[in-house]
Amino acid sequence: MISSQRKKRKEVSVQKIDLEFELNGVPVEADVEPRSLLAFFLRDHLGVKGIHVGCDTTNCGACTVLMDGKSVKSCTVLAARANGTKVTTVEGISSNGNLSALQESFARNHALQCGYCTPGFLMSSLYLLGKNPHPSEEEIRKGLAGNLCMCTGYLNIIKAVKEASSSNFGSEAGNRNNKNSGGS
Amino acid sequence: MYPAQFQYYTPKNIGEASELLRKHSGESKVLAGGMSLIPVLKLRLTRFEHIVDISGIKGLADISEEKGHIRIGALATHGEVEASGLIRKKAFLMSETASHIGDEQVRNMGTIGGGLCHADPSGDWGSALIAMRGTVQVSSSDGSREIRADDFFVDSFTPALGEDEILSSVTIPVYGERSSGTYAKLERRAGDFAVLGAAVQLKVDEQDVCKYVGIGLTSLGMTNIRSESAEKALIGKELTPESIADAAESSRDDMDPLDDAIRGSAEYKKEVGSEYVKRALLEAMNRLRGGTK
Structure with missing residues (x-):
C-alpha cells in the first residue's frame, strides 16, 4: 500500500552539488544532495566519526566543528555550505597520534565521563581559546554555553579549559587554526 | 533528521536572488545563516521546493557608519555584530542584544537579516531595532525601499516583505552623547x-x-x-x-x-x-x- 502510493508521487530528479573543501588539511571532492547536512555527510560519507550527533536540533553541540576557523553546529549546516571552506573536526586537532595540549588537559582533569559530548566540547574550547587565549571562568562558561554534557561534568571541563589556557595554549591554538605545524 | 528534498540555488547578487524568488513564488525561501530555517525544515514544520542561499552574495555583511547612522549588512552574523568595535562604541544595545542570542555556534552562523525576516515574536533583534527606531532596507530586481522597524513585523513569523524582496541591510541612528x-x-x-x-x-x-x-x-x-x-x-x-x-x-x-x-x-x-x-x-x-x- 505504502509503496504503491510512493510510486504515484511526482518523480523529482535529485540535484547534485559539487563540493570542494579542505577537511583537516586534506582536500576533499564530493557531490551531495542539497538537503544533506554537514554532520551526516562527514560521518556517513567520509567516515569522520568524531562528529557526534546528540540532539539533532541545534542544542547539544556534540556535532560542533570549525568551519573556516569558526565553531558551528554541523547538524544545522547544509553540507553544500562547506564548499570552498576549511573544516576541522576533532580528528584534526591531534597530530601523529599525539593528543593536543587541550586534549591532554581534558584527560588530566577528568573532563569527560561517557565522552559523547567531548569532541564538541573540544572544538568549542579550541575556538574559544583561539579567540581569547586567557578566558575568565565566566568567559569559559559563556563560550561553552552551546554544548551540553548529560553526565553534567561541567566543572571539570571548565577546569580543563582553564588549565589549558594557562599553559601557553593560545599560541598553539592559533597555530593549529592557521595550519602551521611548528611546535607541539 | 533531514529536510524534505529541495532545489538549491546560490545566486551571486540580489537581483538574481530576487528573480529566483519571483519565478518560484510561493514555493521558495531565502536561506542566510540557517539557524532558524534549517531547524524548521528538519522538523518538517515547513517545506519549500526551492531554497535560495544568499550567503555567497558579496558585500552584504559590511558594518559601516554613515551620516549619523550605522549600517549593518543583512549577512553580518550575530557574532560579528557583537564583536564590532563601532557598534560597541556607538550602538551598545545592538552589541548587547547580539550577545544574548543563541550560543557561540549559533552566533557564528546566524545573521541579523535572517533573524529579523524570521519575525519570531521571541526574536531578540526586533526589540532592539524597535527600541532604536531603526529601519531595514529591502531590495528586489525592481528596486529598493526602506521599512521602519514598527512597520516590519506584520504578524508572528510574517515580515512586511514582498515575495521577491530580500532584506539587504539594517540602519540604526547613532544616539551619541548622554x-x-x-x-x-x-x-x-x-x-x-x-x-x-x-x-x-x-x-x-x-x-x-x-x-x-x-x-x-x-x-x-x-x-x-x-x-x-x-x-x-x-x-x-x-x-x-x-x-x-x-x-x-x-x-x-x-x-x-x-x-x-x-x-x-x-x-x-x-x-x-x-x-x-x-x-x-x-x-x-x-x-x-x-x-x-
Missing part, C-alpha cells in the same frame, strides 16, 4: 527561546531629562512590539528610579503575550515583563551615570 541602551532577557536556560525580553534605548539632556526613549518588547505580543505607554510616561521626565518605576508599570498596557504551557501564563509574562522593563531602564540609567554606554 545615551545608553540595554537588553534584559529572561530565558529558562542558556540558548533557549526568550521567555520575554525588554530592549531600551535612552538619551537624556544635561538635566537628566529624557529626550529620547525607545522600548521594544520580546515575546510579549504577537510580534516584537513597542511599549508606547512606557515611552510616553518617561519622555520629557527626569530620569529617576521613581519615573522609571511608573513607566515600567504602564508598559503592561501594551503587552499581549500568549499563554504558554512551557514558558508561563500571559499573566506571569506581563508581571515579569514590566519588571524587566524596569530593570532594563535602571541599568540604562546606571550606565549613563557611570559614563559607560
Whole structure:
C-alpha cells in the first residue's frame, strides 16, 4: 500500500552539488544532495566519526566543528555550505597520534565521563581559546554555553579549559587554526 | 533528521536572488545563516521546493557608519555584530542584544537579516531595532525601499516583505552623547527561546531629562512590539528610579503575550515583563551615570 502510493508521487530528479573543501588539511571532492547536512555527510560519507550527533536540533553541540576557523553546529549546516571552506573536526586537532595540549588537559582533569559530548566540547574550547587565549571562568562558561554534557561534568571541563589556557595554549591554538605545524 | 528534498540555488547578487524568488513564488525561501530555517525544515514544520542561499552574495555583511547612522549588512552574523568595535562604541544595545542570542555556534552562523525576516515574536533583534527606531532596507530586481522597524513585523513569523524582496541591510541612528541602551532577557536556560525580553534605548539632556526613549518588547505580543505607554510616561521626565518605576508599570498596557504551557501564563509574562522593563531602564540609567554606554 505504502509503496504503491510512493510510486504515484511526482518523480523529482535529485540535484547534485559539487563540493570542494579542505577537511583537516586534506582536500576533499564530493557531490551531495542539497538537503544533506554537514554532520551526516562527514560521518556517513567520509567516515569522520568524531562528529557526534546528540540532539539533532541545534542544542547539544556534540556535532560542533570549525568551519573556516569558526565553531558551528554541523547538524544545522547544509553540507553544500562547506564548499570552498576549511573544516576541522576533532580528528584534526591531534597530530601523529599525539593528543593536543587541550586534549591532554581534558584527560588530566577528568573532563569527560561517557565522552559523547567531548569532541564538541573540544572544538568549542579550541575556538574559544583561539579567540581569547586567557578566558575568565565566566568567559569559559559563556563560550561553552552551546554544548551540553548529560553526565553534567561541567566543572571539570571548565577546569580543563582553564588549565589549558594557562599553559601557553593560545599560541598553539592559533597555530593549529592557521595550519602551521611548528611546535607541539 | 533531514529536510524534505529541495532545489538549491546560490545566486551571486540580489537581483538574481530576487528573480529566483519571483519565478518560484510561493514555493521558495531565502536561506542566510540557517539557524532558524534549517531547524524548521528538519522538523518538517515547513517545506519549500526551492531554497535560495544568499550567503555567497558579496558585500552584504559590511558594518559601516554613515551620516549619523550605522549600517549593518543583512549577512553580518550575530557574532560579528557583537564583536564590532563601532557598534560597541556607538550602538551598545545592538552589541548587547547580539550577545544574548543563541550560543557561540549559533552566533557564528546566524545573521541579523535572517533573524529579523524570521519575525519570531521571541526574536531578540526586533526589540532592539524597535527600541532604536531603526529601519531595514529591502531590495528586489525592481528596486529598493526602506521599512521602519514598527512597520516590519506584520504578524508572528510574517515580515512586511514582498515575495521577491530580500532584506539587504539594517540602519540604526547613532544616539551619541548622554545615551545608553540595554537588553534584559529572561530565558529558562542558556540558548533557549526568550521567555520575554525588554530592549531600551535612552538619551537624556544635561538635566537628566529624557529626550529620547525607545522600548521594544520580546515575546510579549504577537510580534516584537513597542511599549508606547512606557515611552510616553518617561519622555520629557527626569530620569529617576521613581519615573522609571511608573513607566515600567504602564508598559503592561501594551503587552499581549500568549499563554504558554512551557514558558508561563500571559499573566506571569506581563508581571515579569514590566519588571524587566524596569530593570532594563535602571541599568540604562546606571550606565549613563557611570559614563559607560
